[in-house]
Amino acid sequence: MKRVQVAIIGGGPSGLLLGQRLHQAGIDAVILEQRSAAYVLGRIRAGVLEQGTVDLMDQLGVGQRLHAQGLVHGGFDLGFRNTRQRIDLHRLTHGRQVMVYGQTELTRDLMDARSACGAVTVYDADEVQLHDFDGTSPRVSWRRHGVAHELQCDFIAGCDGFHGVSRASVPPGALKVFERHYPFGWLGVLSETPPVSHELIYSNHERGFALCSMRSLTRSRYYIQCPAGDTPARWSDQAFWDELRRRLDPESAERMVTGPSIEKSIAPLRSVVAEPMRFGRLFLAGDAAHIVPPTGAKGLNLAASDVQFLSQALVEHYQQRSDAGIDRYSGRCLHRVWNAVRFSWWFTSLMHRFPDGGEFGQKLQEAEIGYLLQSEAAATALAENYVGLPLER
Structure with missing residues (x-):
């Protein structure tokens, strides 16, 4: 039976970020991923990075391509009543900004870095099971190509998503889940077309929300609010563009360049938080512990902040013989998580049409958006949350 210091479950961005940080600190960690490397790279996900996430990539030595190809955004446009008004993030937050860089590309950078340094990632790991994490000698078992494997470790980091084995392994009653499901989804289209604007456009419209985003100067990502239970098959490319x-x-409608969709999918919107995020020697991080609507672009960035807190705690344990960071991990993460959940819920409520909102709800939205576009204080609060609150706040 092989032994490592940390077993990381999940080879997505949070697992890869944690693996790279632990390798950097000289901590032996293995990543176990249920899917193939090609499958992980094929997932289409978020692309707006807070400055803290960009800084983490730089600290890990994997930010070169991000800075060469990523798009720096100092603001975004808010569409309302057939007009657009810019929210100047850079000015309102005294120089802070965000970076547009596809999660697929970030994942590729981290995969390449892990391969280059010889760190171990096990893909196609089936039937992963977590054992004895409530004691002092956790174990992880799995099967690969029909062969059974087992690994002893000091700690287990669950970075395998909300439906992964890590959260499911927590004993009943030890975990409390807070949920809100929204009565609509986002129909998203990826296309090889130039973006309609050099910055994102968030649009509140009587027909429903829309978002104009991008992955590069030649690849665009667009979304429209759609009913819960809708299917991509119901939407032709032409119907989507119209x-x-x-x-x-x-x-913006006149300037838009359309083309065939590369990918078309519907994402449900929900807010979910699982508490606590530590169970003995098992830690939950990223989507394994929380999910937010994509409206505020917080999902990947929350995973990055979880990784920073967890890696700090593990480095303190091994290098300083202190468990203070481990004991504080869940509380530190959840403080930041709930701030992001609140912002994502507020921004989602502000920009979408709710089936049961009626005329009263629409008038409230209009009043709040009008106030936001006229008030420096309200716009500053939006900007501060959008670029990301400081890690320790």
């Missing part, structure tokens, strides 16, 4: 144009201001 509906998107209806929800934008006339100038």
